[in-house]
Amino acid sequence: MKVGIVCPYSWDMPGGVKQxxxxxxxxxxxQGHDVSVIAPAADDDELPPYVTGAGRAVPVPYNGSVxxxxxxxxxxxxxxxxxxxxxxxxxxIHEPLIPSLGVLAxxxxxxxxxxxxxxxxxxxxxxxxxxxxLRSALEKLSxxxxxxxxxxxxxxxxxxxxTVLIPNGVTVARYTEAEPLPGWGPDGATIGFxxxxxxxxxxxxxxLEAFTELAAGRPELKLLIAGPGDAQDVYDKVPKxxxxxxxxxxxxxxxxxxxxxxxxxxxxxxxTRGESFGIVLAEAMxxxxxxLASDIPxxxxxxxxxxxxxxxxxxxxASLAREAAALLDAPERRAK
Numbered sequence: 001m002k003v004g005i006v007c008p009y010s011w012d013m014p015g016g017v018k019q020x021x022x023x024x025x026x027x028x029x030x031q032g033h034d035v036s037v038i039a040p041a042a043d044d045d046e047l048p049p050y051v052t053g054a055g056r057a058v059p060v061p062y063n064g065s066v067x068x069x070x071x072x073x074x075x076x077x078x079x080x081x082x083x084x085x086x087x088x089x090x091x092x093i094h095e096p097l098i099p100s101l102g103v104l105a106x107x108x109x110x111x112x113x114x115x116x117x118x119x120x121x122x123x124x125x126x127x128x129x130x131x132x133x134l135r136s137a138l139e140k141l142s143x144x145x146x147x148x149x150x151x152x153x154x155x156x157x158x159x160x161x162x163t164v165l166i167p168n169g170v171t172v173a174r175y176t177e178a179e180p181l182p183g184w185g186p187d188g189a190t191i192g193f194x195x196x197x198x199x200x201x202x203x204x205x206x207x208l209e210a211f212t213e214l215a216a217g218r219p220e221l222k223l224l225i226a227g228p229g230d231a232q233d234v235y236d237k238v239p240k241x242x243x244x245x246x247x248x249x250x251x252x253x254x255x256x257x258x259x260x261x262x263x264x265x266x267x268x269x270x271x272t273r274g275e276s277f278g279i280v281l282a283e284a285m286x287x288x289x290x291x292l293a294s295d296i297p298x299x300x301x302x303x304x305x306x307x308x309x310x311x312x313x314x315x316x317x318a319s320l321a322r323e324a325a326a327l328l329d330a331p332e333r334r335a336k
Contacts, residue, residue, distance in 0.1 A: 003028055004088035006079075007039035008100035010057035011047060014228070014251065016168070016279035017094055017118050020147075023171050024092075025050055038082045038101060040075070054078045054101055071099045079104040090114060096137050097121075097155075106137035114143040117163065120150035120276040120298070135159065150298055151276045168279045175258055175286035184263035188331060189220040191324060192264030192289070194257065194280055195271070197229025197248070203270030203294060208237045209317035210270075214324060215242050221328075226252045226260045261287035265334060266327050269293040272315050278302050281309065290334040292323055 007021045021037060028035045029050065041053030055074040079101055083091070093115045096102035106113060115138075144163040146152035152163050184190070191211065195202040204225070215221045223246045225234060231248040238246050252260065261267060267284040269291065275298040282302065284291050291309030293299040303309040310327055313319035327334055 001089045002034045002087055003036070004083065004086050004091045004105075005035065005037045006091065006093040006101050006105045007037055008095040008098055008102050009040065011039040011041045011051060011053070012045055013057075014254070014257070016277070019254070020118070020168055020279065021094055022048075023169075027171070036082070036086055036088075038079060038105070040101065052078070052082055054082075071101075071104070075101060076104050080108045083108040092116065093141075095119065096141070097134055097159075103133065103137050106140050109140065112142045113140055114145065115141050116145040116147065116166075117151045117155050118147050118168075118276055120148070120154045120274075121158075148277045148298060149301065154276075168277050168282060170279065170282050170286050172286045175261065175283060176288065178255070178258040178262050178287065180263040181256065181259045184224065184259075186263070186265045187220075188265055188328065189218065190222045190224055190264045190266075191328075192224045192260060192267045193226070193270075194260065194267070194284075195227045195269075197225065197227050197231075197234055199229075201272050201274045202227075203272050203315075204234070205237060206270045206272070206294075206315060206317050206320060207268055208234070210320040210324060211246070212239060212242060213317065213321045215245060218328075221245065222247070224260060224264055225249065226257060258283070258287060261289050264289055266290050266292050266324055268320070268324065269299060270320060271296065271299070275299065285309070290327055292320070292327060294320075 005021055005025055007018055009015055009018050025035045025037050035050050037050055038052045038054050040057035041047055042056040045053060047053060055078060091109050091113045093102040093105055093113060095118055096106055096115045138159055145166050146163040147168045152165055155163060193204060193207055197204050211223050226249040228251040231250060234248050235243050261284050267289040269280055271294055275296060278299050281291050281293060293309060293311055294314040295311040296314055310323050312323040
């Protein structure tokens with residue numbers, strides 16, 4: 001079967017949706033299908049052979065974040081050509097409600113279209129203004145998938161209809177077989193964070209505050225941070241005596257991201273809002289890391305109401321510190 005997959009976000013930036021699409025494409029290829037992915041990418045970007053670039057992405061504020069997307073004459077022309085020459089049996093569009101390639105592909109396609117909705121969102125002025133255009137795209141869909149109850153609820157409340165619920169998954173073998181980063185390894189005293197460091201809703205300042213409280217009585221405690229953002233800004237938020245115990249890797253490769261999961265005893269996701277699923281939790285669990293996450297609905301669902309990981313009060317650094325201490329002091333609990 002010939003499958004076309006539309007990625008809305010820049011291929012060179014890490015993110016849950018992009019990784020979901022890459023995993024799906026590789027799984028379909030392994031099953032013998034002919035797969036082509038189109039994604040925002042500059043002409044000089046290095047891309048896998050199954051990915052077609054649709055032009056350079058631009059940063060766009062979206063859903064409390066800043067996403068890198070494409071939407072313009074060049075992108076529209078490339079999407080139309082990709083659809084026309086691809087001869088796809090089915091088109092799988094991700095996030096068709098955002099101003100990126102998904103909407104363009106919906107308009108250009110004539111065959112069966114399946115869409116996956118990843119985000120949860122509230123009605124906004126932008127959605128109200130764009131609703132006629134979005135509905136014209138939604139009307140062409142043959143099937144709709146939501147990755148979480150939150151994403152499904154947003155879609156149904158804003159646009160009606162219904163969806164099939166299929167949660168995100170990860171390629172478990174890739175996460176279980178990795179080794180820690182050089183010089184690192186679970187030692188009973190390392191907390192990890194992965195995410196955009198300068199994005200407020202990812203909650204890094206809350207973790208830094210909790211780390212400062214914990215580190216005062218734990219001279220062996222270390223913090224390992226990976227993700228795009230300003231490293232110096234992170235260090236400036238940590239008291240000088242503790243800065244040597246904080247390591248900021250910056251943006252890492254997919255392989256080093258997985259190694260980072262294997263390098264920590266507790267993986268912390270202090271996100272405060274705007275999460276529909278939280279694929280980092282699934283990745284960390286597949287890597288064998290103990291997960292500590294904020295008690296927001298999406299994370300609570302993924303962690304089975306706290307059965308598959310620990311939860312702390314959202315936005316509460318003191319609560320985070322208490323739960324982290326309890327996990328660090330209980331190796332038998334982390335081993336479960």
